[in-house]
Amino acid sequence: MGFLWFAIISVMLTSYVILDGFDLGAGALHLFLGRTDDERRKIIRSIGPVWDGNEVWLLATGGVLYFVFPQLYASSFSGFYLPLMMVLWLLMLRAIGLEFRTHIKDGIWASFFDGIFSIGSLLLAVFYGAALGNVVRGLPLGPDHYFFLPLWTNFRVGPHPGVLDWYTVLSGVVALVALCVHGANYIVVKTDGELNEHARKTSLILTPVLFLLTLVSLFATLFIHPNLLANYNALPVGYLIPVLVFASLIAVFVFQKRGKEVAAFISGALYLAFMLVGAVYSLYPVILPAIDPRYNLTIQNSITSSYALQVGLRWWIFGMVIALGYFVFLYRMFRGKVELENNGGYGD
Amino acid sequence: MDSAVLIHRLHFAFTVTFHYLFPQLTMGLAPLVVALKTIGLWKNDERYHRAARFWAKIFGISFVFGVVTGIPMEFQFGTNWSHFSKFAGGVIGQTLAMEGTFAFFLESAFLGLFLYGEKRLSKIAHWWTGVAVFLGSWLSGYFIVATDAWMQHPVAYRATADGSVTLSSFWGLLLNPWALWQYAHNMAGAAVTGAFVMAAVGAYYLLSEKYVEQGKIYIGVGVVSGILFSLLVIGPTGDGQGHNLANYQPAALAAMEAHFDTKTADLVILGQPNVETKSIDNPLVVPKALSFLISRDWNAQVRGLSSFPESEWPTNIALLYYAYHIMVGLGTVFMLVMLISGIQLWRKKLHETKWLLWVLMLSFPLPFIANTAGWMTAEIGRQPYLVYGVLRTIDGFSKSVTASNVWFTLLGFFGMYTLLAILFLFLVQREINHGPEHVESFAPAPVNGGKVSAAGRN
Numbered sequence: 001m002g003f004l005w006f007a008i009i010s011v012m013l014t015s016y017v018i019l020d021g022f023d024l025g026a027g028a029l030h031l032f033l034g035r036t037d038d039e040r041r042k043i044i045r046s047i048g049p050v051w052d053g054n055e056v057w058l059l060a061t062g063g064v065l066y067f068v069f070p071q072l073y074a075s076s077f078s079g080f081y082l083p084l085m086m087v088l089w090l091l092m093l094r095a096i097g098l099e100f101r102t103h104i105k106d107g108i109w110a111s112f113f114d115g116i117f118s119i120g121s122l123l124l125a126v127f128y129g130a131a132l133g134n135v136v137r138g139l140p141l142g143p144d145h146y147f148f149l150p151l152w153t154n155f156r157v158g159p160h161p162g163v164l165d166w167y168t169v170l171s172g173v174v175a176l177v178a179l180c181v182h183g184a185n186y187i188v189v190k191t192d193g194e195l196n197e198h199a200r201k202t203s204l205i206l207t208p209v210l211f212l213l214t215l216v217s218l219f220a221t222l223f224i225h226p227n228l229l230a231n232y233n234a235l236p237v238g239y240l241i242p243v244l245v246f247a248s249l250i251a252v253f254v255f256q257k258r259g260k261e262v263a264a265f266i267s268g269a270l271y272l273a274f275m276l277v278g279a280v281y282s283l284y285p286v287i288l289p290a291i292d293p294r295y296n297l298t299i300q301n302s303i304t305s306s307y308a309l310q311v312g313l314r315w316w317i318f319g320m321v322i323a324l325g326y327f328v329f330l331y332r333m334f335r336g337k338v339e340l341e342n343n344g345g346y347g348d
Numbered sequence: 349m350d351s352a353v354l355i356h357r358l359h360f361a362f363t364v365t366f367h368y369l370f371p372q373l374t375m376g377l378a379p380l381v382v383a384l385k386t387i388g389l390w391k392n393d394e395r396y397h398r399a400a401r402f403w404a405k406i407f408g409i410s411f412v413f414g415v416v417t418g419i420p421m422e423f424q425f426g427t428n429w430s431h432f433s434k435f436a437g438g439v440i441g442q443t444l445a446m447e448g449t450f451a452f453f454l455e456s457a458f459l460g461l462f463l464y465g466e467k468r469l470s471k472i473a474h475w476w477t478g479v480a481v482f483l484g485s486w487l488s489g490y491f492i493v494a495t496d497a498w499m500q501h502p503v504a505y506r507a508t509a510d511g512s513v514t515l516s517s518f519w520g521l522l523l524n525p526w527a528l529w530q531y532a533h534n535m536a537g538a539a540v541t542g543a544f545v546m547a548a549v550g551a552y553y554l555l556s557e558k559y560v561e562q563g564k565i566y567i568g569v570g571v572v573s574g575i576l577f578s579l580l581v582i583g584p585t586g587d588g589q590g591h592n593l594a595n596y597q598p599a600a601l602a603a604m605e606a607h608f609d610t611k612t613a614d615l616v617i618l619g620q621p622n623v624e625t626k627s628i629d630n631p632l633v634v635p636k637a638l639s640f641l642i643s644r645d646w647n648a649q650v651r652g653l654s655s656f657p658e659s660e661w662p663t664n665i666a667l668l669y670y671a672y673h674i675m676v677g678l679g680t681v682f683m684l685v686m687l688i689s690g691i692q693l694w695r696k697k698l699h700e701t702k703w704l705l706w707v708l709m710l711s712f713p714l715p716f717i718a719n720t721a722g723w724m725t726a727e728i729g730r731q732p733y734l735v736y737g738v739l740r741t742i743d744g745f746s747k748s749v750t751a752s753n754v755w756f757t758l759l760g761f762f763g764m765y766t767l768l769a770i771l772f773l774f775l776v777q778r779e780i781n782h783g784p785e786h787v788e789s790f791a792p793a794p795v796n797g798g799k800v801s802a803a804g805r806n
Contacts, residue, residue, distance in 0.1 A: 049460035052415060056456045060448030062422050066433065067441020070512065074434035077426020078746040084427055085757040089764055092416040096771060099412050103775060146430065148748040304438035305514035312442060315518075319449035326457035333465055 001309050002299040005068045006284065008316070012064060014276045016057035017128070018182075018269045023051040024128075025183020027094060027121025028176065031114060033187060033202060037106075039195045040114055044101050045338045046190035051098065053330060055091070060323075067312060071145055071302040072287050079139060079147040080131065083163045087127050094120035122176065129175020133168035136279055137161065137224060141290035145297060157224045159291060167224055174217050177210045178272060181252065185265040188256070192337050200256055203264065207253045214245065214275075228282040241278040248274060355754045356428045356745040361727075362758065363420050365720055366765050370414035370772075372719050375489055375535065376542020377407045378482040380569055385478050389471060399565045400478070401466070402784035403546065407481075408463050409775050413768060415456075420761075428754065432734050432744030438514035439505045440495045442521060447491035455484030489538070490531055497527035499735050500726065501596045513738075526596065529588035530726070536580040537722060540682055541715040543574035547689070548712035549780055551705040562784045564699060567708070571693050574686035581679050587641070593729070594642050597736060600729030602653040603662045604672040605638055613638035613650035621669045626654060663731045671724035678718035685711060 026047055034040030066073045077084060097117025104110055137157060140147045152162035155169075184203040188196055221228060232238040248271040255264035283289060288297035303309070381403045388396030422444060425433045458480035466474050498504075504520030505513040515521060547570025553563030593601040606621035606628055607613050615637035619628040639648040653661060662668050685707060692698035698705075730736055734744040 049464050052412070053453065053456040053460065055415070055419075056448060056452040059419060059422060059452055060445065063441065063445030063448040066422075066425065066437050067439075067445050070434050070437025070441060073426045073437055073441070074430035074746075077423060077433070078428070078430035078748050081427050081746070081749045081753060082757070084423055085760065088420045088423060089760060091419060092764060092768065095412055095416045096768070099409070100771065100775070103409075103778070146748045148750075304441075305508060308438050308442065308515040311515065311518040312445070315446060316449060319446070319453075323449065323453035323457075326453055330457045330460060333461060333468055 001306060001313075002285070002303050004313070005064075005303070005309060006287070006299055009061065009065055009068065010276070010280045012057065012061040014273050016054070016061055017276060018272050019054035019057055020051070021125075021179045021182045021269075021272055022186035022265075023047045023054055023183070024094075024121045024125045025179035025181070026187055027098075027118055027183070028125055028180055029183050029187070029199075029202065030118040030121070033184070033195065033199055034114070035198075037110065040101075040110075041105070042191050042195055042338050043187060044098060044117075046187060048098070048102060049334050050330065051095075053327065055095075064312075064316065067308065068304060069287060069297075069299075069302040070304060072297050075141065075145050075147065075297060076139075076288055079141075079149055080134070080163070081148065082151055083127060083131065083149075087124065087131075090120045090124045090127065093117075094124060125176040125179040126172035129172040129178075130164060130168040132175070132276075132279065133171025134161075134163060135288065136171070136221060136228070136283075137165075137167055138289040138291045141288065141292070141295040141297065143295055145295065147290075161291075167220055170213075170217055170220055174210070174213045177206055177213055178275070181206045181210050182265075182268045182272060185252065185256070185261075185268045189261045189265050190338050200259075203256050203268075204253065207249060207256070211246065211249050214249070218242065231282055231284060238278075238281050241274055241281060245271060245274040245278060352747075352751040352754070353742050353745050355751045355758065356749075357741070359428055359754050359758045359761070360424055363417070363424065363761055363765075365723075366769075367414070367417040367421055368720065368723060369716055370410045370417060371485070371489070372538040372541045372716065373410045373545060374407055374414055375485045375538040376540070377403055377410070377545070378485045378542075379539060380542050380546055380573060381407055382475075382478050382482045383569060383573070384565075385475050389475055395561060395565060398784055399562055399569075402562070402779075404463055404478075405779050406545075406776060408459065409772065409779070411455075411459060411485075413772050417765070417768070428746050428749065429734075429744050430746040430748070432739065435512045435739055435744070436499075436735060438508070438512060439502075439521065440498055442515055442518070443491045443495040443498070447488050447495075451484050451488035451491060455481055455488065458484065486535065489535060490527075493531040493534055494522060494524060494527045496726070497524045497530050500530070500730055501526035501592070502735050502738050526592050529585060529592050533581065533585035533589045534719075534722075536577045536585050537715070537719045539573065539577040540581055541719060543570045543577055543686070544682070544708075544712050544715045546570035547574060547708045548710075551709035552780070553783075554699060555702070555705050555709060559783045559785055567689075567698065567705075568693065570708075571686060571689045571698070574682070575690045578679070578682040578686045582683060586679065590641065597729060598651050599653060599656040599660050600662055600668070601642075602651060602656070603665045603668050604725060604729060606665070606669045607638065607650060607652050608654050609652040610649055610655050611652065612636050612647055613642070615641065616673070618673075621666055623665050659732070661732075662729055664728055668725060668728040671721040671728060675718050675721040675725055678714050678721070682711075682715065682718070 026043055030040060030043050034043050062073075093116050097113045097115075097120055100113040101110060101117060104113065134149070139149065140160065150162045152164040153160050155162070155165045157165050157167050181203055184199045184206065187199040188203065191199065248267045251267035252264050252271065255261075255267055285299045286296045287299060287302060290296045381400050384396050384400035384403065387393065388400060425437075425444075458477045461469065462474070462477040462481050465477065469477065498521060501524060502513075503524050503526075504515060504517040506516040508514050546566045550563040550566030550568075550570055553559045554567065590601070593604075602608070605613065605616060606619075608626035614631075614633035614635050616628055617632045617634065619631035619633070622629050636646045639650055640646045642648065642650055653665075689698055689704055689708060692701050692704060732740055732742070734741045
C-alpha cells in the first residue's frame with residue numbers, strides 16, 4: 001500500500017510538471033517569442049483555457065500528499081517556508097498577468113502585464129527546479145523530523161545548506177531550460193505562421209543546451225551524493241532511465257527538425273517524466289532525505305493508517321477516472337491551432 | 349499569549365478572510381448564472397443568454413482571484429500549522445484531497461468550456477458546462493466545510509501510536525452532523541452575496557439609466573433569489589447551526605451571547621460585553637428570548653460562561669461577541685431589504701422606487717461583511733482549540749518557523765493582497781461600465797480556412 005501511494009503521488013506530481021510545465025515554459029518565453037501584440041495574444045490564448053486546470057494538479061497532489069504522508073507534508077512545508085511563500089506570490093503574479101492580459105488588450109498596460117506574467121512564469125520554473133534540487137541534495141532534518149531552511153547560507157553543499165546553493169541553482173537553471181523547451185514545443189503545436197517557426201527554432205537551439213545541462217547536473221548529482229546510485233545498483237534496470245532521458249531529448253530535436261510537431265512535444269514531456277522518475281527511483285523508499293540519514297523520512301515512518309489509505313484509494317480511482325474524462329474533453333474542444341479572429345476567446 | 353502563535357493565527361486569519369471574499373461571490377453567482385441560462389433556454393430569450401454571459405465574466409474574474417488566493421490556504425496547513433498537520437492530516441487530508449480531485453478538476457475543466465466554448469458547443473451542452481461549474485463550486489464548498497466541521501466537532505477518528513489521529517470512518521467524516529448545518533448555512537450566506545451583488549448592479553444600471561433592460565433582469569433575479577436565501581440563512585439553517593453550538597460548543601455559544609451566569613437567557617440586541625464584571629454594558633435585550641431559541645421554552649436555564657473553567661473560554665470574547673452580533677444583525681437587515689424589494693417588485697413598482705434602488709445598490713458590501721463575521725464567529729468560538737476539545741491552538745503551529753519569518757511573509761501578503769484588491773475592483777468596475785450589451789453574441793463564426801475548422805467542430 002505504501003509503494004502504491006508513493007507511485008500515485010509520483011505520477012500526479014509528474015502530471016503537474018508536464019501540464020503546468022508547458023504553461024510556465026510558454027510564459028517564460030512569452031516576452032522573447034511574442035514580438036508583436038498579436039503573437040503575444042496567440043501565446044496567451046494557447047494556454048488560456050487550460051492553465052487553471054493544469055494548476056489544479058498541484059492542489060490535488062498536495063491534498064493527496066497531505067492525507068497519505070502527514071508527516072512529510074508538515075516537515076517539508078514548514079521547512080521550505082520562505083521559498084514556498086514566494087512560490088505562492090509568483091503563482092499569483094502569473095495568474096494576474098495572464099488574466100489581465102486577456103482583459104486589457106492595448107497600450108503600456110498590456111506590456112506591463114505581459115512582463116508580470118512572463119517574469120512570474122520564469123521565476124516559478126527556477127524555483128521548482130531548485131526545490132527538486134533541495135530534495136535530491138538532502139535536508140537538515142532533525143530527530144523531531146523538522147527543519148528550517150534559510151534562503152541561502154554560503155552557497156556550498158555542506159552541513160548547513162540554504163535553499164539556494166550551487167547545486168540547487170544548477171537544478172533551477174536545468175528546470176528553466178527544460179520548461180522553455182517544453183513550452184516552445186507547445187507553442188509550435190498550437191500556432192502557425194512566423195510564431196510557429198520562431199518557436200521551432202527556439203526549441204532547436206535550446207534542446208542541445210538542455211542536453212549539456214542535463215549531463216552536467218547528472219555528474220553534479222553523483223558528485224554531491226555518490227550513494228544515490230544504491231537503488232540503481234540493486235536493480236540495474238534503472239540504468240535505462242538516464243538512457244531514456246537523453247534519448248527523449250534527441251527525439252525532441254529530430255522530430256522538431258522534421259516538422260513532427262506533436263511527436264516533438266510528446267518527447268519533451270517524456271524527458272520531464274523520465275527526469276522525475278530517475279530522481280524518484282534513487283530516493284525510494286525515502287521520501288524526504290535528511291543530511292543525517294538516520295532522520296530520513298521514509299514511506300514507513302510517515303504513512304497514515306491502512307484504513308484511510310484503502311478508503312482513499314477507492315475514491316481516488318473514482319475521482320481520477322472522471323477527471324481524466326474532463327481533461328480529454330477539454331483538450332479535444334480546444335485542440336488545433338489558435339486563431340485570433342474567433343469571437344469570445346482568450347485574448348479577444 | 350505566546351507571540352509566535354498569535355502571528356501564525358493572524359497570518360491564516362488575514363489570508364483566509366481575504367480569500368473567502370471571492371469564493372462566496374463565485375458560489376453565490378453560480379446558481380444565479382445557471383438560473384439565467386435556464387430561463388434563456390426555456391423562453392428562448394436572447395436577453396437572458398446575454399445576462400448569463402455578462403455574469404459569467406464577473407464570475408470568471410472572481411474565480412481566478414479565488415484560485416490564486418486559495419492555494420495559500422492549502423499550503424499554510426503545512427507551512428504555518430505543521431504540528432496540526434502532522435496530528436490531523438490523516439483525517440482532514442482526506443477532505444482536502446477530495447476537494448482537489450472531485451471539485452477543482454470539475455470546476456476548472458468546465459469553466460474554460462463555459463467561458464470560452466459557447467460557440468463550440470450546442471446550447472444544451474453549454475448549459476451543462478454551466479451546471480458542472482455550479483456543481484464544482486458547491487462541491488468544493490462542501491469539502492472545505494466538512495474539513496472545518498471536523499475541527500469544530502471532531503468525529504470518525506481514532507488515535508494512533510505516535511500521538512496523531514487517523515480516519516476511522518469515511519462516511520462518518522463526510523456526514524458529520526456539524527457539517528450538514530454549517531454547509532447549508534454557509535451556502536445560503538454565499539447565495540445572499542450573489543443575489544445582492546446582482547441586484548446592486550441592476551440598480552446601478554437603472555439609476556444611471558443605461559442597459560436598463562438588462563438591469564431589470566438582474567434586479568428581478570437578484571431580489572427573488574435574495575428573498576429565498578436571506579430567509580434560508582435564518583431558518584432552518586441558522587437555527588440548526590445554533591443547535592449545533594448549544595449541543596457541542598456550549599462555552600462558545602455562551603461567549604457569543606456574552607451570557608455569563610447560568611439562568612434564563614435574554615437575547616442581547618446591543619451592548620458591549622464586559623468580561624471583568626461579567627456583564628453587558630449599555631444593554632438592549634429581548635428578555636428570555638435566547639432561552640426560547642435554544643430550548644423552545646421561555647424559562648429554560650441556559651448555561652453561562654462562568655460555569656466553564658476559564659481555560660475553556662474562547663480567547664477573545666469581545667471580538668467573538670461582536671462578530672456574531674454583526675452577522676445576525678446584518679442577516680436581519682438582508683431579509684427586510686429583500687422582502688420590501690420583493691413586495692415592490694410584485695407590485696411592479698420597484699423599478700420606479702428610487703430610494704429602494706439606492707438601498708439595493710449600496711448594500712452590496714454588507715453580505716461580504718456578514719459572511720466574514722459569520723466565519724469569525726465560528727473560528728474564534730472554536731478557541732482555545734484548533735480541534736475542539738482535542739488539540740489546542742498553542743500546540744498546532746509550526747514551531748520551526750519563527751515569528752520573524754511569519755511577520756516577513758505576512759507583510760508580503762499585505763502588499764500582495766492590497767495589489768490584488770485594487771486589480772479586482774478595477775477589473776470588475778471595468779466590466780460593469782463596459783456593460784452587458786458589449787458582450788458579443790456567440791453566433792458561430794464564419795469558417796475561414798482549415799486551421800479554424802480544425803479548432804472548431806468538424
